[in-house]
Amino acid sequence: MKHSTTPQTRRGRGPARRIGRSLALVLPVVLVLSGTLAVTRVNWSGASSNSVLTASDTAVTGTVTGVSPRTRARAPQDVLRDRLMTELQEKDPGVVLTHLQEAVNGRPSLARHCSSIARALGRAAVRIYGPTQAQSYARPVCDTSFASGVLNAARD
Secondary structure, eight states: OOOOSSOOOOTTOSHHHHHHHHHHHHHHHHHHHHHHHHHHHSOTTOOTTSSSOOTTOOOOSSOBTTBOHHHHTSOHHHHHHHHHHHHHHHSOHHHHHHHHHHHHHHOGGGHHHHHHHHHHHHHHHHHHHOHHHHHHTOOSSTTTHHHHHHHHHHHO
16 A cells, blocks of 8 residues: 655645636626626715715705704714713713713714713813712713813813
8 A cells, every 4th residue: 555745635626616717707796786786876076965874975955854964964972972962061060971881882983972972061060060070970970071171171
């Protein structure tokens, strides 16, 4: 019985190899076609009269569900910050911080903006309540950023 020192390979056999070859031929064609179709759907003329809504269209005429076009074009964190600042005029900072935490829990994409919103609320609370009373509302929402905003505003 003769044993060879080189391992035997199974070249060109098996279903995995056939599937791999098929994908290697088909996948680039699919990617090129889908990219071409995506580019043809973009409104390159700049005229918004086309019925296709492109990604660059931020100002849409008319209102949808009572939201003005100006509000629709703003980032969600800016809308949240403005809403909480308005609420701070009417309610105490504890309630506003609770609403901030609920908003971040409900929409996790806002978490990276939580600290800046909480600091802004802290600075605004100092203007409304003074540093001592504003500090009494501080709690660990967004890594104690509210307290940081109170401290920075109190120093100014």
